Amino acid sequence: MTKNKNNKAIWSTRIKSGTSTIFQRVGSSVDIDKRLYKEDLDGSVAHVEMLFKQKIISFKIKNKIIYGLKKIEKEISYKKFKFNKLYEDIHMNIEKRLFEIIGEEAGFIHTARSRNDQVITDLKIWLRSATKEIDISLDKIIKNILNLAEKNIFTIMPGFTHLKNAQAVSFAHYLMAYVEMFNRDKKRFNYNLDSLNENPLGVAALSGTSFNIDRNYTTKKLGFKKPTNNSIDTVSDRDFVLDFLYAISVCSMHISRIAEELIIWNSDAFNLINLSDKIVTGSSIMPQKKNPDLLEYLRGKSGITYGNLFSMLTILKSLPLSYFKDLQDDKEIVFKSNDTLLGCLKIFEEVLKNFTPNKKQMLKLASSGYITATDLADYLVKNHSMSFRKAYQKTADIVNLAEKNKINLEQLTLQDLKKIEPKLTNEVLKVFDLKNSINSKKSYGGTSFDNIKKMIIKYKKQK
Numbered sequence: 001m002t003k004n005k006n007n008k009a010i011w012s013t014r015i016k017s018g019t020s021t022i023f024q025r026v027g028s029s030v031d032i033d034k035r036l037y038k039e040d041l042d043g044s045v046a047h048v049e050m051l052f053k054q055k056i057i058s059f060k061i062k063n064k065i066i067y068g069l070k071k072i073e074k075e076i077s078y079k080k081f082k083f084n085k086l087y088e089d090i091h092m093n094i095e096k097r098l099f100e101i102i103g104e105e106a107g108f109i110h111t112a113r114s115r116n117d118q119v120i121t122d123l124k125i126w127l128r129s130a131t132k133e134i135d136i137s138l139d140k141i142i143k144n145i146l147n148l149a150e151k152n153i154f155t156i157m158p159g160f161t162h163l164k165n166a167q168a169v170s171f172a173h174y175l176m177a178y179v180e181m182f183n184r185d186k187k188r189f190n191y192n193l194d195s196l197n198e199n200p201l202g203v204a205a206l207s208g209t210s211f212n213i214d215r216n217y218t219t220k221k222l223g224f225k226k227p228t229n230n231s232i233d234t235v236s237d238r239d240f241v242l243d244f245l246y247a248i249s250v251c252s253m254h255i256s257r258i259a260e261e262l263i264i265w266n267s268d269a270f271n272l273i274n275l276s277d278k279i280v281t282g283s284s285i286m287p288q289k290k291n292p293d294l295l296e297y298l299r300g301k302s303g304i305t306y307g308n309l310f311s312m313l314t315i316l317k318s319l320p321l322s323y324f325k326d327l328q329d330d331k332e333i334v335f336k337s338n339d340t341l342l343g344c345l346k347i348f349e350e351v352l353k354n355f356t357p358n359k360k361q362m363l364k365l366a367s368s369g370y371i372t373a374t375d376l377a378d379y380l381v382k383n384h385s386m387s388f389r390k391a392y393q394k395t396a397d398i399v400n401l402a403e404k405n406k407i408n409l410e411q412l413t414l415q416d417l418k419k420i421e422p423k424l425t426n427e428v429l430k431v432f433d434l435k436n437s438i439n440s441k442k443s444y445g446g447t448s449f450d451n452i453k454k455m456i457i458k459y460k461k462q463k
């Protein structure tokens with residue numbers, strides 16, 4: 001890059017003593033916000049086209065500026081552009097370079113605009129494409145879970161509450177719970193797209209502009225729905241950043257929950273799943289070990305994304321209107337959360353392809369812990385006209401009897417059962433069958449095999 005007339009920040013015209021080098025170092029954000037260069041250039045092109053349409057700048061100047069901006073785009077994409085920390089951020093780096101390429105007429109580009117509206121325009125446009133990328137990754141995750149679920153409709157496992165055996169469920173049903181979560185994540189990200197779809201460009205520093213600009217024109221050009229309504233709110237607002245960070249936090253929380261489940265199920269104590277060698281690591285001292293490090297990585301990352309959300313909330317707390325330098329950190333936080341989540345989604349996709357349920361052990365565990373007790377209580381209500389509370393009491397007595405004899409419910413004989421409820425017949429024994437138990441949960445959203453099949457078909461059709 002050739003030297004500018006004076007190698008100084010643009011705003012330094014009235015600041016005589018020169019900024020201290022330490023402030024130059026901490027105040028510069030170009031290392032981070034250069035990631036917005038494409039969005040910044042697009043925003044500038046739309047802006048100068050609007051300025052020309054409104055007869056604020058001439059045809060010749062507009063073309064010159066656009067020529068310069070296109071050249072800068074090439075330089076940056078071919079890594080030929082020298083970013084200079086002295087020019088603070090991506091906006092000033094581009095403007096400085098524009099001066100070098102087209103000369104003094106570059107000065108028209110910043111008519112009726114401020115970096116305050118420019119930076120949010122860039123960030124909003126960037127968030128749109130980032131959200132699309134996350135959405136695509138979430139679709140892949142959902143597809144992988146559906147495939148796994150499809151193969152495991154008849155895989156029986158214990159459903160837990162308090163991590164104690166509760167009721168038998170299909171492993172597919174368990175997996176499909178996560179499809180619900182990731183679908184809600186998709187919605188959450190898309191709500192945010194909708195609410196950030198207002199064009200900030202043209203509110204300038206904070207109060208609007210005396211130039212006769214057309215904000216509807218740039219709105220259309222940049223793919224927004226409408227211009228923002230209040231110039232002060234516009235430059236102060238980072239709600240769309242919070243919403244994005246929150247959506248990321250919730251999504252990474254979902255990943256951390258399934259990661260934790262898989263870690264527990266992979267433990268030697270549970271042994272409900274096997275992880276392939278692709279997703280485990282060894283120990284430097286214990287030769288026998290295969291550790292679920294990747295799952296632990298996924299579980300831990302939610303700590304980072306929550307931290308980022310809290311950083312931004314804290315930056316915004318009590319911040320008066322309108323623009324303050326405090327806000328500059330929003331981009332670093334957003335990029336970090338975005339990259340963390342995308343990384344987690346990629347790893348999680350690998351995990352989904354690299355573990356298998358240990359069906360025998362799942363069934364064995366599901367056969368313990370008196371897991372069909374609720375089925376027995378329901379049976380008593382339906383067939384022996386008892387209230388549920390009465391049936392609950394009788395069933396508890398039956399469980400106590402099994403516990404006393406150190407056997408499972410299905411090992412009790414009809415004679416044993418009749419000691420507690422004389423009216424019982426042979427028919428009762430079918431309630432202890434796990435398949436019957438699962439298949440009886442036909443209420444909408446329940447774990448019956450038919451329900452799951454239908455749900456998988458429904459979600460597969462949506463893709």
Ligand code: ARG
Pocket residue numbers: 029089115116119323325327328329
């Ligand atoms: N780099 C700045 C930021 O990201 C751009 C806005 C600067 N505005 C200002 N008045 N200093 O926040």
